[in-house]
Amino acid sequence: MKTRTFILTCLLAMPAGHLAAQQPAEPEQRATVTTRGDSIIILKGKGDMRIKVYEDQLEEGEEKEVEIYEGVYLEKVDADKRTFLDALPFIPKKKRYNSYEPHNSGLYIGFSRMSNDFLSFGTGKQANLDLSQSWEFGFNFLSVYHNFKKNPHWGLNFGANWGYRSFSIDGNRALLKTNGASVLTEGDEETGYSKSRLRHFFFRIPVTLEWQQQLGNHRLIFFNAGPEFEIRHGVKSFSHINGGKKQTVGKGMYVRPVGVNLLAQAGYGNLGIYLRYSTYGLFQKDKGMEVSPYSFGIAWYW
Structure with missing residues (x-):
């Protein structure tokens, strides 16, 4: 599967992962999206969201998942808010x-x-x-x-x-x-x-x-x-x-x-x-x- 397809899927999955993070849960949440043997892992922690994309590749005659993309989405902080x-x-x-x-x-x-x-x-x-x-x-x-x-x-x-x-x-x-x-x-x-x-x-x-x-x-x-x-x-x-x-x-x-x-x-x-x-x-x-x-x-x- 082409890399840009995985990145597009990643961006579409981002709001779903963010909404899931709003629910009462443990400090870190993990979501895995599998598509045609490849996988996208979304980790929601405190203050950020990490997205990793893996692709099935042949290495020495064996199929292995290799990380091809990692991104970090930071939650917005209102720096102009005054007290x-x-x-x-x-x-x-x-x-x-x-x-x-x-x-x-x-x-x-x-x-x-x-x-x-x-x-x-x-x-x-x-x-x-x-x-x-x-x-x-x-x-x-x-x-x-x-x-x-x-x-x-x-x-x-x-x-x-x-x-x-x-x-x-x-x-x-x-x-x-x-x-x-x-x-x-x-x-x-x-x-x-x-x-x-x-x-x-x-x-x-x-x-x-x-x-x-x-x-x-x-x-x-x-x-x-x-x-x-x-x-x-x-x-x-x-x-x-x-x-x-x-x-x-x-x-x-x-x-x-x-x-x-x-x-x-x-x-x-x-x-x-x-x-x-x-x-x-x-x-x-x-x-x-x-x-x-x-x-x-x-x-x-x-």
Whole structure:
């Protein structure tokens, strides 16, 4: 019998052997198909199926079965299936060429400012800050995504991060609660203020649409942008009064507990830059200065 006939028979027998393997049985199953004196043996083990084809041949005047073909059929494993552990940072992940990799800010640090007008990048006249001492830092502790193709350029990222932001108030001034509002108060001959700060902690949940392109060395260039929901807590105003130790001069400070930012990020590989801009004022209406905070800096993505 011709060899190609045996191979065709082998392929036709493969589904039958696979279905037989689904039935409760011993770890290894064996099926033998005999045709015109020749035989096809199918061995179903854990994770694979081995197929051997034997042909009757004359050797030294005797008929013997000689193996003329052997193949291995591996069961398909879904390598793209994700678990909850894939969403957590610091968990080693197998990287595949041309696979989508989300870029939420793993660890980031940058400068913070206050502007008088939305989407203005000038320094707010109402709040003169020491820009070199006004900063924020945070880290991402949850990252998930949805990609649109098997080998995509586009994806939707979701994350959650926590951090700290501090505004350094320049000059002899401090942010105090006065008549039901937060007011920048000038020091006088009796009370002097120095190194004053307004700080708060935050939880942020970014939702960004990302485009990325794989380069020849398997690194990515990427850009993403989208809204970011922010929950502020632990708001305090500090100052050094008359050159003494740092004191808390106010809590809460009528800062909005919830904010919505616009976030844009771009980078190469695991490094990038970001710009974050609040869509409305930091303080509650008629409870403080009309200023919009924004920040920019660098990020390392994991």
